[in-house]
Amino acid sequence: MKYFLYWGCSLEGTGANFLLSLRPACEALGMEFEEIHDWNCCGASVSYAGANDLSIKVLNARNLALAESKDKLDIVAPCSSCYVQMVKVNHEIQEDAELLIEVNECLAEGGLHYNGGIKVRHIQDVLYHDIGVEKIKARVTKPLNGLKVAGYVGCQSVRPYGEYDSPIKPRVQDQILEALGAEAVPFPKKMLCCGSGIFLPEMDYCMELVKTILEDAIAHGAQLVSTVCPMCAMNLEMYQDRINKKYGTQLDMPIVYLTQLMSVAFGMDLKRDAALNCNVIPPEGILKAAIG
């Protein structure tokens, strides 16, 4: 199955371990990816401070138009922010003919046009609905043997539309974790936002959110926290020492991408295919012990 992969700005930098593990893990399941030629940033969630709503829509519509002008494949966006920005614009355009005309007036300035014919999907969506849990399970050669993982869904990967999973009680990530042989622990705070794009400017407030999320994972026995979003990964992983200092906690929880766990469970190379060396809080020991 072939898709456009719109990986966005973060997956070339702070979210490198997501892209590095996503490609081999998904290709092992028969997925093929094509880049959207000359794609641009999605605007993430803070652009409203500089841009009006139509500008942000046009920014995303350019990527959709570029994709539509080429192969009309579904776009897979692994980054939650890229996904939600694009899926939202796409929805609004498809529901509002007037908006589509306005957006096209702007796209025409750069010689582009969008008809509204592209589908935008999250990586969890294609893994669950196109590949399927059974096929993922069948590919596992080194099951995670009951490793206790808290599947952190966060916010933008399922909200607001709940296109492929419930936006209130999501199950997809946990089912994929179970297919890999892990035990998805109960995790009531799995939907609490980590602060997302405003973590840096609102650090004092957002550290409190991360503390609440990680303490909940720990209280439910998690040895690892998995995620499908580069902002979640960054916010949950990089500031644990600051949180410890501020609140006197002893957080030391490895944060891994779901796709890293897939590469591990598929028996692939821990460095080249799972990119475990990119993690600042090392998950390697726990994972090696689990796969034996």
Add this chain to the structure above:
Amino acid sequence: MASYEPSFALEVFQNVDAGEEINMCMQCGVCAGSCPLRDHMDYPPRQIFTLIRAGKREEVLGSKSIMLCTSCYTCVVKCPRNIPVMDVMHGLAHYALRQGYVPRKETAAFGQEFWKQVYRLGRIDEKDLPRRVFFSAGLVEGIKSTLTFMDVAIRLLLHGRMKLLPEKKIKGIQSLRKMLDKAERMGKGGSVA
């Protein structure tokens, strides 16, 4: 609560992206209850909507709440009247900045530098953006913030999570800018000076 005074509400309907959506609010407070940063808000979204209806322009545009949004969409999912609360808050924050208010200094600087970079490159340079945000507050503040976050930068670098080369402009940057210029002129929310 003060009585209905429609002048500011009309201003919001006409100039704020998604501003007209507040008409649907029935004051249930689910938005406030579902917000991860509610404890830090001066007025929760529900109250912001009431203040708009009461004509309290200063209170609304000067409120930090309108810029404390993490964009998690919980309020959007939970609102029983289908108000895209998040979009309204973003629209209000954008309008406040346009009118010379600064609801949250750091977040405003971050968002504005973010957008400038999108306009300049078509993409985000994760090394360059924080630097610009830090130094937008002045040289001394810039050096202080850089030192504070040096440990994070070094760890990212050591773990192969920092793109070493500077981000290049996308090939279609000129045409992207033309599209965005047009959208800035056409969009209801207008532009932040």
